[in-house]
Amino acid sequence: MMRTHSCGELRASDAGSEVRLAGWVHHRRDHGKIIFLDLRDASGTVQVVVHPDVGVDAESVQREYCVSIGGTVEKRKPGTENANLPTGEIEITARSLEVLSPSETPPFIVEDGVDVDDVTRLKYRYIDLRRPEMQHALRLRAKVVGEIRSYLDARGFTEIETPILFKSTPEGARDFLVPSRLQRGSFYALPQSPQMLKQILMVGGMERYYQIARCFRDEDLRADRQLEHTQLDLEMSFVEQEDVLQLLEGLFIHLWRECVGVDVEQPFPRIPYAEAIRRFGTDHVDLRYGMELADLNEVFSETSLGIFRSVITSGGTIRGFAVPGAGELNHAQLKRLEHAAMDRGAKGLAWVILRDGGEVDSPLAKHLSERERNGIASATDGKPGDLILMMADKAEVVNPILGALRMELAKERGLIPDGAWKFCWIVDYPFFVWNPDEDKWDPIHHPFTMPVGGGETLDGDPAAVRASAYDLVLNGLELLSGSIRIHRPDIQRKVFDALGISPEDAEERFGFFLEAFRYGPPPHGGIGCGIDRVMMQMLGTENIRDVVAFPKTQSGVDPLSGAPTPVDPDQLKILGLRPLPS
């Protein structure tokens, strides 16, 4: 037997036990005669004492050596306990020590919170993964996935794998392509998501499907984006939107109870898309703090300011919000806010600082009537000492920019309460968004989303059509999105029509899919949920690399293996490929 106990589990109650432990030498403290070793395994660390007279060679043992130690658990002498260690009341008096394998000096120390360059960490990921932080992240991730499985299995779901080698369906993100050896000149694509396959599973009568699915997108990376990410992919037959929302709400309540130890507030609020935009400027609603956007058109209906007046008469909007306590900001800081707004496309950013007695500081002060000063304060719920930020422009410009500033300022000024978990559903999405660049209507979800009310609504104003789509948002981050799908070929045709997808286009791209839908597809709907994002939220990290065992750098390189690498010309030849001169 390699070991009788784990390092981290030993307590004072184990005193007197003969134990055999195995793990890594976390640290050695050599006092000349007596030597202390901190022995670490997955469960934690424990102190090993090597006395000079037992014939155990602890001097040649170094950091990160993998060793096996036999000895006795003993209560530490009074005054030598370590309250910082769960095992701090005891120590192991070593009687034998075997080096299982030696270690070179590690490039960095195995310790939480150490500041090491990301490439170094990724190159020596096996060292990095020894850190308790990383171990916790990966274990929690496994627990989350496990809880998802048990929750869904208990509710009649079947976990089904779908192919990694699939068909390219251009549109959306760039596909990763895999050349076919057997069909020279043809390519598989790695799935961006199993969307069509899971719908076909519904046609196949599986009724309740889920999968922890890897999804691939060949797009540029970000702090929260890798080339591949993991999605909880789920689809159910014979359901309406309400059924899906209930199931998923239950899942997240379950996950937070089991994996975070928190009972989150329920039911999750449902916020219609239009209301989300109106109150927060975005559908990634963060309900942890106030600072909601207010409409100021009424306040400025008789304004003497030319800019505001012309925005109102041209059908634009004046909106603003209060930043609690931000009246202390100096001119340079306010200027920076204005720049931040203008970088995002604002023409300007007006600011008003509320003072006692209805007075204000503002570049606009002399243009503001008493009615306007009071109106601004009451509309934004601003108090003396608060900063009011205002923008006048088209609603599509004002809302997202103010929404972004609201989020930034809340974060910057510490207005976000710790430990708050604010889930909400965003519902009643519009079906189309106008794409001014290409002068056409784009679907806000994917083109298989059911329009509310079926196909007839598509004959009217595209802007008025609702989608049976829904997002789950947590603390301002989208965790999942889904929809009820189109199961009727006639409606699907009308949607393709409205999106400018010709029958020939549709046939070429989705022919196999549309054919399946000629054979009695059931009404169905589902979701895709970013597991990496869920983990980032649970662990409170902003970097996806913290929740993935072997991530890639921003340029798509894996420093551990060096991938991607050139391949042998023979391999290319077999595939019928020849690289272009660069």
Add this chain to the structure above:
RNA sequence: GCCCACGUGGAGCAGCCUGGAGUGCUCGUCACCCUGUCAAGGUGAAGGUCGCCGGAUCGAAGCCGGUCGUGGGCGCCA
């Protein structure tokens, strides 16, 4: 494709603006000392073509240009 920042012994940084011998800090490594430490302590030592290429200069880690790498962002991600 674009913008910003960074690149200095094994790790993390300072030095650069204002050019004058690779100077410094924390940790690690090695040697010696040390029987109660837990970030052990003490003494000493080794270890760096300042990412790479080029330029101006008597002289470059430092200034200028380029390039590569990394991080963050924009575009992109239905």
